[in-house]
Amino acid sequence: MSKTPAAPAPYADRIERLRAACRQRKLDGYLLLNRMDQIWLTGFTGEDGAVLVNERHVVLLTDGRFDETADREAPFARKVLRTSRTPDITAREIRRLKIARLGFDPRHMNVQTFAELRKALKGSRLNAASALISDMRRIKDPGETARIRRAIEIAEQAFQNLLEWLRPGMTEREVAARLVYDMQSRGAQEAAFQPIVAVGPNASLPHYEPGERRVTQREGVLIDWGARCDWYVSDLTRMVWPGSIPPELAKVCKTVLEALELATAAIKPGVPAAKIDQAARAHITQAGFGKQFTHSTGHGIGLDVHEDPGLRKRNKLPLEAGMVVTVEPGIYLPGVGGVRIENDVLVTETGHEVLSALPATVRVR
Amino acid sequence: MSKTPAAPAPYADRIERLRAACRQRKLDGYLLLNRMDQIWLTGFTGEDGAVLVNERHVVLLTDGRFDETADREAPFARKVLRTSRTPDITAREIRRLKIARLGFDPRHMNVQTFAELRKALKGSRLNAASALISDMRRIKDPGETARIRRAIEIAEQAFQNLLEWLRPGMTEREVAARLVYDMQSRGAQEAAFQPIVAVGPNASLPHYEPGERRVTQREGVLIDWGARCDWYVSDLTRMVWPGSIPPELAKVCKTVLEALELATAAIKPGVPAAKIDQAARAHITQAGFGKQFTHSTGHGIGLDVHEDPGLRKRNKLPLEAGMVVTVEPGIYLPGVGGVRIENDVLVTETGHEVLSALPATVRVR
Numbered sequence: 001m002s003k004t005p006a007a008p009a010p011y012a013d014r015i016e017r018l019r020a021a022c023r024q025r026k027l028d029g030y031l032l033l034n035r036m037d038q039i040w041l042t043g044f045t046g047e048d049g050a051v052l053v054n055e056r057h058v059v060l061l062t063d064g065r066f067d068e069t070a071d072r073e074a075p076f077a078r079k080v081l082r083t084s085r086t087p088d089i090t091a092r093e094i095r096r097l098k099i100a101r102l103g104f105d106p107r108h109m110n111v112q113t114f115a116e117l118r119k120a121l122k123g124s125r126l127n128a129a130s131a132l133i134s135d136m137r138r139i140k141d142p143g144e145t146a147r148i149r150r151a152i153e154i155a156e157q158a159f160q161n162l163l164e165w166l167r168p169g170m171t172e173r174e175v176a177a178r179l180v181y182d183m184q185s186r187g188a189q190e191a192a193f194q195p196i197v198a199v200g201p202n203a204s205l206p207h208y209e210p211g212e213r214r215v216t217q218r219e220g221v222l223i224d225w226g227a228r229c230d231w232y233v234s235d236l237t238r239m240v241w242p243g244s245i246p247p248e249l250a251k252v253c254k255t256v257l258e259a260l261e262l263a264t265a266a267i268k269p270g271v272p273a274a275k276i277d278q279a280a281r282a283h284i285t286q287a288g289f290g291k292q293f294t295h296s297t298g299h300g301i302g303l304d305v306h307e308d309p310g311l312r313k314r315n316k317l318p319l320e321a322g323m324v325v326t327v328e329p330g331i332y333l334p335g336v337g338g339v340r341i342e343n344d345v346l347v348t349e350t351g352h353e354v355l356s357a358l359p360a361t362v363r364v365r
Numbered sequence: 366m367s368k369t370p371a372a373p374a375p376y377a378d379r380i381e382r383l384r385a386a387c388r389q390r391k392l393d394g395y396l397l398l399n400r401m402d403q404i405w406l407t408g409f410t411g412e413d414g415a416v417l418v419n420e421r422h423v424v425l426l427t428d429g430r431f432d433e434t435a436d437r438e439a440p441f442a443r444k445v446l447r448t449s450r451t452p453d454i455t456a457r458e459i460r461r462l463k464i465a466r467l468g469f470d471p472r473h474m475n476v477q478t479f480a481e482l483r484k485a486l487k488g489s490r491l492n493a494a495s496a497l498i499s500d501m502r503r504i505k506d507p508g509e510t511a512r513i514r515r516a517i518e519i520a521e522q523a524f525q526n527l528l529e530w531l532r533p534g535m536t537e538r539e540v541a542a543r544l545v546y547d548m549q550s551r552g553a554q555e556a557a558f559q560p561i562v563a564v565g566p567n568a569s570l571p572h573y574e575p576g577e578r579r580v581t582q583r584e585g586v587l588i589d590w591g592a593r594c595d596w597y598v599s600d601l602t603r604m605v606w607p608g609s610i611p612p613e614l615a616k617v618c619k620t621v622l623e624a625l626e627l628a629t630a631a632i633k634p635g636v637p638a639a640k641i642d643q644a645a646r647a648h649i650t651q652a653g654f655g656k657q658f659t660h661s662t663g664h665g666i667g668l669d670v671h672e673d674p675g676l677r678k679r680n681k682l683p684l685e686a687g688m689v690v691t692v693e694p695g696i697y698l699p700g701v702g703g704v705r706i707e708n709d710v711l712v713t714e715t716g717h718e719v720l721s722a723l724p725a726t727v728r729v730r
Contacts, residue, residue, distance in 0.1 A: 047572055064659030065571040068699055106476035111469075111493060114476050128476060177549030184542030189574070190559050206430040207412055209554070294429030334433055 007042070007058070007076040010141060014041050018053055021132050022103060029054035029099035030132065031090070034108040036303040037133045039231055044074040050090055051077070054097045061090055087113055091120035103129035138300060138308045139322035145346060147232035148301065148324055149355060151192065152344055155227040155234045156358050158182040168217050168242055172197040172210035175221070183227045192226030192233035192305050203239075203338035206295055206330060217243040220337055226305065233305050235326050236356055237342035249339060252331045255287040256339045259329035260360055263297055263311075267325070267345055267352035273315040280329040281313075289331045298326040301344060323347040324355070372407070372423070372441040375506060379406050383418055386497050387468060394419035394464035395497065396455070399473040401668040402498045404596055409439040415455055416442070419462045426455055452478055456485035468494035496673075503665060503673045504687035510711060512597035513666065513689055514720060516557065517709055520592040520599045521723050523547040533582050533607055537562040537575035540586070548592045557591035557598035557670050568604075568703035571660055571695060582608040585702055591670065598670050600691050601721055602707035614704060617696045620652040621704045624694035625725055628662055628676075632690070632710055632717035638680040645694040646678075654696045663691040666709060688712040689720070 007015055018041065022030055032038050032051040039045050042058065046066030052059040060077035062070055070079045082089040094102060102121075106128040109117075118126055140148065161182055166175065180191040198208040200219035208222075215221055221242070226235040245253055263280035277297040284293045296312035301324055309317045311325055319325075325347070330340030343356045372380055383406065387395055397403050397416040404410050407423065411431030417424040425442035427435055435444045447454040459467060467486075471493040474482075483491055505513065526547055531540065545556040563573040565584035573587075580586055589602040610618055628645040642662040649658045661677035666689055674682050676690055684690075690712070695705030706725055711718045 045574070067659065068570050069572075104476075106480065109476045111471035111474045111476060111479050114479075115471065115493070128480070173549060173552075173554075177546050180549075181542050181546035184538060184545075187538075189538075194555050205433050207434075209410070294432070 005076050010143060011042055011076070014136065015053060015058060017136060018132065019055055021136070022053075022055075025103060025127075025129055025132075027101050027103040027127060027129060029094070029097060029101075030103040030129070031094070032105075032108075032133065033113070034105065034133075036231075037105070037108070037137070040137055040303055041133065042074045042077055044070060044077070045231070046070060046073075052090070052093055052097065052099075054099055057097055059093050059097070061093065087117040088120050091117060094121060094124055099124055101125050101127055103127050103132060105129070105131075105133060134308055137302055139320055140302060140324055141322070144232060144302060145322075145324065147230045148234060148344070151188070151227045151229040151232050151234035152236070152355050152357075154183055154186045154188045154229060155225060155236055156356065157186055158227070159223070159225070159236070159238065159358060162223070163240070166215065166221070166240060166242070168215050170215050171212050172199055172202070172215075173212065175215065175223075176210040179223070179225055183225075188227035188229055189231070190228050192228045192235060195223065195225035196237075198222045198338070201335055201337055204332040204334045204336065206332060206338065206340070215242060218246065220245070220249065220339070222338060222340060224340065224342065231303055233301055233303070234344055234356075235301050235305055235342065236344065236358070237328055237330075237340045238358060239339055239341065246337070248333075249337055251287070252289065252333065252339045255284055255289060256329050256331055256341055257360060259283045260327060260341050260343065263327045263329060264343065264345060264352065264354060267319060267327070267347060269321050269347060269349065270318050273309045273311050273317050273319060274313055276311045276319075276325075276327070277313055277315075280327070284329060284331060292331045292333060293329060294332060295330065298328050298342075300325050319347045321347050321349045370441050375508060376407055376441070379501065380418060380423060382501060383497065384420055386501075387418075387420075390468065390492075390494055390497075392466050392468040392492060392494060394459070394462060394466075395468040395494070396459070397470075397473075397498065398478070399470065399498075401596075402470070402473070402502070405502055405668055406498065407439045407442060409435060409442070410596070411435060411438075417455070417458055417462065417464075419464055422462055424458050424462070426458065452482040453485050456482060459486060459489055464489055466490050466492055468492050468497060470494070470496075470498060499673055502667055504685055505667060505689055505711075506687070509597060509667060510687075510689065512595045513599060513709070516553070516592045516594040516597050516599035517601070517720050517722075519548055519551045519553045519594060520590060520601055521721065522551055523592070524588070524590070524601070524603065524723060527588070528605070531580065531586070531605060531607070533580050535580050536577050537564055537567070537580075538577065540580065540588075541575040541590075544588070544590055548590075553592035553594055554596070555593050557593045557600060560588065560590035561602075563587045563703070566700055566702055569697040569699045569701060571697060571703065571705070580607060583611065585610070585614065585704070587703060587705060589705065589707065596668055598666055598668070599709055599721075600666050600670055600707065601709065601723070602693055602695075602705045603723060604704055604706065611702070613698075614702055616652070617654065617698065617704045620649055620654060621694050621696055621706055622725060624648045625692060625706050625708065628692045628694060629708065629710060629717065629719060632684060632692070632712060634686050634712060634714065635683050638674045638676050638682045638684060639678055641676045641684075641690075641692070642678055642680075645692070649694060649696060657696045657698060658694060659697060660695065663693050663707075665690050684712045686712050686714045
């Protein structure tokens with residue numbers, strides 16, 4: 001049935017690890033419905049895809065739009081072109097591989113697909129096996145870390161350049177657009193996400209969308225941006241002060257920087273993710289801003305901008321070498337402004353390495 | 366319990382229509398988990414949200430990052446800030462409103478949320494009521510059409526400008542980046558999607574990602590792009606020929622343009638969506654390229670780039686005035702190239718209006 005060539009590195013190894021994880025959970029096969037999971041496992045980047053893996057086969061289901069892409073990127077998979085998104089063809093392939101117990105990630109299958117697939121499958125059992133792929137994706141191999149480093153480098157070059165061209169009078173939206181263009185001109189595939197550029201009081205909204213407010217001499221500009229390079233992302237935040245730091249934000253700035261340092265210093269293998277959050281939060285709380293730190297301290301990055309491990313209150317997961325996380329404490333004062341500083345940090349065998357090279361110190365021009 | 370102001374237009378009306386649809390289906394309430402559905406119903410644009418509607422109340426669940434955004438955008442909703450994404454708080458609000466039969470869209474709830482919510486709810490029943498919101502979103506009101514027109518206008522201005530600056534030697538990625546920057550400089554919120562810029566044989570991949578291939582004098586460039594303005598999108602495709610049309614693509618070009626005209630001419634209220642697809646497909650098939658037209662003829666646009674109605678083979682849904690659809694026949698010859706032309710078309714009371722003003726004729730510079 002299979003006339004496919006062997007999968008190249010790193011995919012062959014990842015596929016074998018998935019098979020081992022399936023055996024351990026007594027699953028006969030696994031269905032991947034998430035694009036980034038598919039890219040990680042097979043290298044296939046098409047927007048419409050489903051990957052079915054069992055002990056012997058890798059089947060890639062996609063549609064005619066990605067026919068050539070599949071041949072180029074994952075020639076080792078058996079390609080099945082479907083004419084509709086209905087799960088009938090997926091079910092047919094599951095039966096063809098005689099999979100009785102099929103694992104899948106319940107976060108990446110919607111209720112409609114589940115119901116349709118269950119109906120079409122009859123005999124086979126669908127087993128939610130949530131963390132199978134995302135657990136493996138938490139630890140980055142050297143090839144992945146190299147791509148993240150490149151995504152950081154390009155984002156930082158563009159930011160250094162921004163410090164040259166940023167002028168009072170520009171709108172937040174103009175600044176964001178130019179920053180994205182600059183990253184792409186330097187080789188980024190795209191922005192990792194639409195950058196946040198928030199002037200003055202707008203910076204108190206942690207996930208603000210850039211608008212028509214203009215950069216001024218007397219207000220801070222919060223910039224949260226990242227690049228995607230070869231599918232891997234960076235995620236950084238810096239404050240730019242075109243004038244001096246307003247006195248009402250001086251203590252806030254100092255506290256955030258200290259929290260960043262404390263949280264970063266706590267990063268090493270074996271430490272629970274929650275401890276990193278606690279290191280930042282305890283300091284910010286002590287300074288009297290606990291209620292103004294409205295989000296968690298950080299999250300993993302990789303193919304997704306937000307992935308495991310979350311550096312949040314109740315996450316007991318111990319850090320491991322090879323994880324890459326953001327550290328991004330922030331304090332937000334509605335009507336006044338906000339300060340957040342964000343670095344990308346690799347967990348190493350002996351501790352950590354801050355991958356972002358921009359000074360964490362708030363920039364004053 | 367509710368001390369909220371009344372919802373403004375158009376949200377008050379949309380909420381009432383949702384309530385009427387719920388009554389008809391004997392649902393006591395409806396849970397929206399999709400961001401674009403939430404924007405449509407309430408105007409709340411935050412990235413993390415869940416909206417719960419019953420006969421008397423609108424509850425907006427979000428997290429601390431979107432606290433101020435919720436106050437600004439949907440002051441008429443009762444705001445509930447949750448500290449985690451676990452469905453416990455959602456379940457608590459469902460119980461508080463005494464909702465026994467809760468509707469939701471099974472395409473926008475994942476299996477994990479469903480399982481957790483069902484467990485937390487105990488008594489209440491979760492009723493998949495798929496098309497409730499998306500059915501309403503199919504028909505655009507004048508405010509929505511105005512935003513789509515604006516998104517088309519900005520995309521077209523940027524394209525006209527591209528015809529001035531496009532030069533042989535530029536990479537696909539550079540062209541895409543500059544096009545996005547230009548749309549944002551003209552007031553677009555963002556690109557509706559990462560533009561496709563595909564030179565020569567790359568154009569045979571209908572969903573190509575722009576890469577390092579360079580524009581040349583002798584090859585066509587397929588450009589598929591759109592703007593997002595005030596959340597509504599445009600979606601257009603044109604071919605640019607820096608030189609003349611290569612002879613091997615002459616018949617392909619002619620056929621695609623004829624298919625575009627035939628499909629467009631067929632658009633009027635009452636005609637099933639499949640008929641529009643058929644009009645394009647029959648012509649392309651007759652010209653001998655049936656197997657090279659590997660996707661459907663078009664799709665609705667609005668808050669999402671792909672929404673109802675799909676102009677595809679088996680969609681019997683009759684068109685209605687107020688729908689906005691793309692018409693985008695294409696022919697793809699692997700190793701040679703591809704041609705696609707795409708317009709945005711409004712279904713009117715009497716027929717249709719082509720909203721995009723760029724000549725459909727292939728541009729020759």
